Amino acid sequence: MIRKGIAGSLLLVFAAIISFAQEFTAAASSKKIGIEDQVRVTYNISDMNSIEGFERPAFAGFVVVGTQQSINMGASFSLSYILEPVKKGVISIPPARAKVNGKIINSNPVSIEVVDGSLAPKRPAAAQRQRTVSPWGDDDPFEDMNRAMARMMEDNDRAMEEMMRQRQRMIEEYMRRQGGSPYRQLTEEEIARNIFIKVDVDKTSAFVGEQITASYKLCTRLGFESAMVSKLPTLSGFWAQDFDIPFPPKAKLENINGLPYNVMLLKKTALFPTQSGVLELDPAKIDCNTQVGTLHLSSPVVKITVKPLPVDNQPPGFTGAVGNFTADARVSRKDCTTDDVATLTFTISGSGNLKLIDNPVIDFPKELGVYDPEVTDTITGRSPAITGKKIFTYNFNPQMPGTYAIPPINFTYFDANAKTYKTVTTPSFEINVKEGKSYRQNLALDKKLPRDIHDIIKNDQQFEAPPGKPWAGKAWYWSVYSLPVLSFIGLLAWRKRREEWEQNAALFKNRKANKVAWKRLAMARKLLSEKEHTQFYEEISKAIWLYLSDKLSVPISELSKENITAELSLKNVPPEHIDATRNLITECEMALYSPSGGKQQKAQTLNEATSIITRLEDTLKQQS
Amino acid sequence: MNSYCAAQASSLWQKANSYYQQKQYDSALSCYRQIAATGKVNAGLFYNTANAYYRLNRIGSAVLYYEKALRLEPDNKMIADNLLLAKKRIDNPVAEVPPVFFERWWHGLLHAAGTNGWAVILLTLFCGTVALIYLSIAGKIRYSGRWIAFSSSLLLLTGLITFFSYQDAVNSGRAVVMAANTSLLDTPKPGSKISSNIPEGTTVKLIQENGTYVNVELPNGRRGWVSSSMLEKI
Numbered sequence: 001m002i003r004k005g006i007a008g009s010l011l012l013v014f015a016a017i018i019s020f021a022q023e024f025t026a027a028a029s030s031k032k033i034g035i036e037d038q039v040r041v042t043y044n045i046s047d048m049n050s051i052e053g054f055e056r057p058a059f060a061g062f063v064v065v066g067t068q069q070s071i072n073m074g075a076s077f078s079l080s081y082i083l084e085p086v087k088k089g090v091i092s093i094p095p096a097r098a099k100v101n102g103k104i105i106n107s108n109p110v111s112i113e114v115v116d117g118s119l120a121p122k123r124p125a126a127a128q129r130q131r132t133v134s135p136w137g138d139d140d141p142f143e144d145m146n147r148a149m150a151r152m153m154e155d156n157d158r159a160m161e162e163m164m165r166q167r168q169r170m171i172e173e174y175m176r177r178q179g180g181s182p183y184r185q186l187t188e189e190e191i192a193r194n195i196f197i198k199v200d201v202d203k204t205s206a207f208v209g210e211q212i213t214a215s216y217k218l219c220t221r222l223g224f225e226s227a228m229v230s231k232l233p234t235l236s237g238f239w240a241q242d243f244d245i246p247f248p249p250k251a252k253l254e255n256i257n258g259l260p261y262n263v264m265l266l267k268k269t270a271l272f273p274t275q276s277g278v279l280e281l282d283p284a285k286i287d288c289n290t291q292v293g294t295l296h297l298s299s300p301v302v303k304i305t306v307k308p309l310p311v312d313n314q315p316p317g318f319t320g321a322v323g324n325f326t327a328d329a330r331v332s333r334k335d336c337t338t339d340d341v342a343t344l345t346f347t348i349s350g351s352g353n354l355k356l357i358d359n360p361v362i363d364f365p366k367e368l369g370v371y372d373p374e375v376t377d378t379i380t381g382r383s384p385a386i387t388g389k390k391i392f393t394y395n396f397n398p399q400m401p402g403t404y405a406i407p408p409i410n411f412t413y414f415d416a417n418a419k420t421y422k423t424v425t426t427p428s429f430e431i432n433v434k435e436g437k438s439y440r441q442n443l444a445l446d447k448k449l450p451r452d453i454h455d456i457i458k459n460d461q462q463f464e465a466p467p468g469k470p471w472a473g474k475a476w477y478w479s480v481y482s483l484p485v486l487s488f489i490g491l492l493a494w495r496k497r498r499e500e501w502e503q504n505a506a507l508f509k510n511r512k513a514n515k516v517a518w519k520r521l522a523m524a525r526k527l528l529s530e531k532e533h534t535q536f537y538e539e540i541s542k543a544i545w546l547y548l549s550d551k552l553s554v555p556i557s558e559l560s561k562e563n564i565t566a567e568l569s570l571k572n573v574p575p576e577h578i579d580a581t582r583n584l585i586t587e588c589e590m591a592l593y594s595p596s597g598g599k600q601q602k603a604q605t606l607n608e609a610t611s612i613i614t615r616l617e618d619t620l621k622q623q624s
Numbered sequence: 625m626n627s628y629c630a631a632q633a634s635s636l637w638q639k640a641n642s643y644y645q646q647k648q649y650d651s652a653l654s655c656y657r658q659i660a661a662t663g664k665v666n667a668g669l670f671y672n673t674a675n676a677y678y679r680l681n682r683i684g685s686a687v688l689y690y691e692k693a694l695r696l697e698p699d700n701k702m703i704a705d706n707l708l709l710a711k712k713r714i715d716n717p718v719a720e721v722p723p724v725f726f727e728r729w730w731h732g733l734l735h736a737a738g739t740n741g742w743a744v745i746l747l748t749l750f751c752g753t754v755a756l757i758y759l760s761i762a763g764k765i766r767y768s769g770r771w772i773a774f775s776s777s778l779l780l781l782t783g784l785i786t787f788f789s790y791q792d793a794v795n796s797g798r799a800v801v802m803a804a805n806t807s808l809l810d811t812p813k814p815g816s817k818i819s820s821n822i823p824e825g826t827t828v829k830l831i832q833e834n835g836t837y838v839n840v841e842l843p844n845g846r847r848g849w850v851s852s853s854m855l856e857k858i
Contacts, residue, residue: 449705456676460637473790473794
């Protein structure tokens with residue numbers, strides 16, 4: 001057991017578990033090797049607890065130069081043999097046998113082709129040396145130790161010497177305290193010096209958001225069977241992004257304080273402080289089964305001073321990005337309808353605290369109906385700094401037709417190396433929105449409503465009695481309508497009269513004739529009592545002539561005693577009236593030239609004239 | 625006397641607004657009501673009154689006063705916005721059937737020239753038609769029959785628009801439900817079957833009045849009778 005412990009494998013498999021089905025497999029590290037190379041054949045049993053026995057095959061054609069066993073944290077168990085070929089050709093390794101749960105199971109056979117020379121990178125012939133040194137031959141219990149020492153020698157001769165001395169000491173101690181457990185006597189100080197967890201950080205002072213790379217390493221000078229991480233550091237106050245570390249972990253030789261150690265990387269992490277102040281990297285804890293018993297190892301606490309970002313010249317819109325970035329924005333379409341959903345993609349790429357970058361402040365027009373962004377982070381590279389992309393995808397569904405501008409996005413980050421803020425500006429976009437099929441104006445208006453009611457009106461107001469009835473309800477308005485109606489009627493009447501007058505001017509005169517005649521006769525009546533003999537007959541004569549002229553529509557100059565008869569008979573005046581008229585005219589003519597006759601005769605003539613005009617009037621009126 | 629009243633109204637206005645700013649909406653409201661009691665009002669007064677009601681969460685009154693303000697200033701966007709916001713606070717609102725496009729056109733037409741504007745247009749058209757008739761009688765124009773037919777139909781249309789515009793101006797024909805869960809009755813009788821409940825703040829169209837009951841049409845087109853005491857005319 002102890003021998004096994006001393007010869008124990010240095011291989012550790014951390015936290016990760018590879019679970020195998022219950023099976024027993026064999027695998028060679030290489031199918032084709034050179035005669036000068038080594039090959040590793042590994043036997044793997046998935047359930048260690050059920051193994052009751054294991055029988056390795058005869059490695060005919062090979063020399064076993066080392067064995068390694070490892071127990072994964074689950075239950076799988078693997079046993080490796082490091083072989084060196086002794087002859088060329090295709091060498092078949094028969095299956096190994098194991099007793100599991102009382103049954104014998106076989107692994108698969110492995111065949112390896114051995115050719116001339118070496119296919120592996122050139123290495124010093126350490127193995128050769130080791131083989132010659134080894135006094136135990138194939139079953140040397142110190143085989144692995146020797147191999148490890150041999151590898152260390154490749155790097156450092158002093159390490160070899162130290163290892164040899166240590167080995168010598170351990171063997172001496174073993175010899176002295178045979179039957180007991182010699183390593184329990186090692187002081188704690190000695191143990192702590194020989195196995196511990198080391199934390200390396202690339203800087204102990206950083207800005208908030210600046211990357212710090214921390215490595216947790218297990219450093220040991222003791223052999224052990226297994227190790228288990230019992231507690232990983234929580235790293236509170238940081239955003240941590242783990243580096244990929246080789247799996248299974250490989251031991252490397254490192255000089256620490258002048259002593260060679262087998263060093264295994266447990267965890268390598270990029271740390272981005274999220275707050276300022278003195279932050280602590282809390283310890284990682286490992287339970288180790290070593291030859292000195294189970295050890296509980298704990299890493300030291302490392303303090304990091306985190307400086308806050310300068311506030312003085314911090315541009316507005318800074319969203320916490322620290323590192324070195326570029327930014328880009330794209331829209332999926334610039335012309336769309338209210339039915340469509342378009343996308344604005346804002347991408348930040350570069351190295352830094354990608355995950356800690358807040359959403360950018362983008363002043364989208366409200367009408368575009370922008371949804372909350374979908375954010376994706378992708379880390380594309382890890383060394384030396386965390387690089388990748390952060391993509392903000394804004395979907396928007398325009399609410400109202402129109403042309404809207406998405407303003408440029410100013411992305412500001414803090415360059416920790418230059419200790420200044422830097423701003424990247426993306427172009428602006430213009431989105432043309434057309435009315436879609438399902439466009440509803442009311443719905444769109446609803447979306448445009450403010451959150452709260454508009455404030456009250458505060459400026460001075462002129463209060464008025466509420467407006468009364470509109471004009472249409474008032475009497476004066478309707479009375480205005482009578483104006484056109486009345487003027488229409490008036491115009492019509494005026495027009496009618498004018499028409500009559502124009503079309504029948506004679507009738508007009510005719511009507512006037514009677515009046516004129518009567519005036520003349522009235523004048524004559526006045527003259528009756530006076531001595532104005534001539535004037536009297538003149539008036540009567542004029543009355544008759546003018547009357548006839550107007551009535552017959554014949555100018556007075558064209559009238560004569562002769563044509564009067566014809567004209568009057570044309571108007572169907574009875575002949576006795578025509579005769580009476582003619583007699584009266586003759587009488588008047590006679591009287592004008594022979595001024596005889598007294599008052600009595602004059603009165604008779606007047607009566608005669610009156611009666612004639614009356615009778616003519618009656619007749620002529622009937623016709624018109 | 626008049627200027628004294630105006631000065632008093634102005635000081636009340638300032639006082640009410642400062643109460644409002646101090647979030648003393650009750651006091652602000654009482655001042656606004658005092659101004660309104662003088663009989664001299666304007667859209668701003670109704671608007672502020674409505675805001676105070678809104679702040680007091682009296683949605684029925686808020687809707688009523690926004691509607692009143694909107695009647696005086698139909699194109700005021702602030703009033704329209706606040707009215708919509710007030711309506712959004714109605715519990716279980718009656719679904720509003722959006723007006724059909726020609727209803728919107730018709731209302732736009734009624735408001736396009738204003739009631740008095742339409743009255744003037746009507747008068748002018750009337751004069752024109754009369755003149756046309758005269759000219760046609762006088763035989764001074766050709767195709768007078770066509771012209772008169774055209775002018776008369778225009779006159780008739782304008783007459784209709786003026787009539788409805790006047791109707792609209794004199795009587796909004798609408799009322800706001802002032803009490804929560806007002807019953808919509810099947811018949812205008814006490815104890816009638818309740819067909820549904822109308823939330824406070826719903827604007828209804830008045831169809832017919834029958835004593836203490838009013839036949840109304842809800843925004844979703846449903847009709848029924850409501851006790852007139854539950855309504856306030858806009």
